[in-house]
Every structure is written in C-alpha cells, then in structure tokens.
Amino acid sequence: MRILIAFTSLSGNTRDVARLVRERCRARGHAVSWIETGIDELSAAGPDPRHDLYLFGAWSDNGGRTPAEMKRFIAQLVQAVGKPRQVAVFGTGETQWGQEYYCGAVRRIAAFFDSPHPRLEIEQMPHGRRDSERIAQWTDHVLDTLGSPAHAHPARRIA
Ligand SMILES: Cc1cc2nc3c(=O)[nH]c(=O)nc-3n(C[C@H](O)[C@H](O)[C@H](O)COP(=O)(O)O)c2cc1C
Numbered sequence: 001m002r003i004l005i006a007f008t009s010l011s012g013n014t015r016d017v018a019r020l021v022r023e024r025c026r027a028r029g030h031a032v033s034w035i036e037t038g039i040d041e042l043s044a045a046g047p048d049p050r051h052d053l054y055l056f057g058a059w060s061d062n063g064g065r066t067p068a069e070m071k072r073f074i075a076q077l078v079q080a081v082g083k084p085r086q087v088a089v090f091g092t093g094e095t096q097w098g099q100e101y102y103c104g105a106v107r108r109i110a111a112f113f114d115s116p117h118p119r120l121e122i123e124q125m126p127h128g129r130r131d132s133e134r135i136a137q138w139t140d141h142v143l144d145t146l147g148s149p150a151h152a153h154p155a156r157r158i159a
Pocket residue numbers: 008009010011012013014015058059060061062063064065092093094095097101102103104123124125
C-alpha cells in the first residue's frame with residue numbers, strides 16, 4: 001500500500017510517535033510518504049497525492065484545538081484528493097490541560113474525516129516498551145483492517 005503520514009509537532013513528541021508508526025509500516029513492506037506540516041508541502045508526498053491510507057498525527061493546542069499548520073494541510077489535501085475515508089489519527093497531548101481537552105485535536109481530526117479506525121492518544125512523549133508496543137499494535141490494527149476481507153467487501157462489514 002501507499003501510505004501518507006502527515007503530522008504536526010512543535011517539541012518532538014508527535015514526531016517521535018510518527019517515526020515509530022513509519023518504522024512499523026515500512027517493516028510490513030509498505031511505501032510511506034512523509035510530511036511534516038508547516039515544513040513540507042503536499043508535493044513532498046510525490047507527484048500523485050492519492051494514497052491508500054492516510055495516517056495523521058497532531059499535538060493539541062489550547063482548548064484541545066487542531067494546530068493551524070495541520071488545518072492548512074488538511075484543507076490543501078482535501079482540495080487535492082477530496083475527503084479520504086481511510087484516515088487513522090494519532091497524537092500526543094497532556095491531561096493537565098483538562099480531560100475534556102486531552103488530545104482534542106486527535107478527536108477533532110478523526111471526527112472531521114469520520115475515521116473508521118481507533119484513535120491513538122499518547123500522553124506527552126512515547127515512553128519505553130509499553131508505548132512502543134501500543135504504537136505497534138495500533139499500526140498493525142489499522143493495517144490489518146485495511147487488508148481484511150471486510151474492507152475488500154464493505155457490505156459484509158458488521159457495524
Ligand atoms: C499552547 C499550548 C496549548 C496546549 N493545549 C493542550 C490541550 O488543550 N490539550 C492537550 O491534550 N494538550 C495540550 N497541550 C500539550 C501538547 O499538546 C503536548 O505537550 C504535546 O505532546 C506536544 O506535542 P509535540 O511535542 O509534538 O509538539 C498544549 C501545549 C501548548 C504549548
């Protein structure tokens with residue numbers, strides 16, 4: 001599959017998660033395009049912006065909001081390819097900003113795309129083996145869902 005990982009990161013936490021997700025995708029033989037929003041343009045994803053799977057990562061800004069550079073990227077992508085269905089969202093946040101706002105951007109982006117996949121939310125930076133395993137399991141789950149017969153035949157899907 002062609003997978004696009006696009007993320008935003010100020011202090012590196014979300015970038016660390018994105019790198020682990022990329023590592024896992026590559027280890028399973030997938031081709032990964034890599035965009036750090038605010039730095040890379042959509043053209044960095046290659047001549048064809050269409051991908052089989054989009055993995056979006058974000059930190060959360062004040063009030064659980066989506067950072068501006070990620071919003072700009074999403075607008076650019078939607079203009080180029082429409083609103084893709086195969087979107088899975090990960091991100092980092094801090095519960096000290098209030099449970100209501102914790103990883104708010106991850107929830108907002110997933111809701112915008114009506115993502116069919118579970119969200120991955122990590123507190124601050126990924127720590128040790130436990131978080132590495134969570135990230136690997138989440139990535140595997142998303143990849144396996146796409147490769148499953150239910151995906152190939154959506155009518156057979158159980159709600
Ligand atoms: C101005 C500001 C506002 C923040 N607001 C929230 C928030 O509402 N919810 C949340 O979960 N984290 C919030 N955070 C914490 C960051 O999302 C968190 O530290 C994240 O891991 C940073 O990711 P990064 O290292 O990839 O930039 C805020 C951080 C800053 C600097």
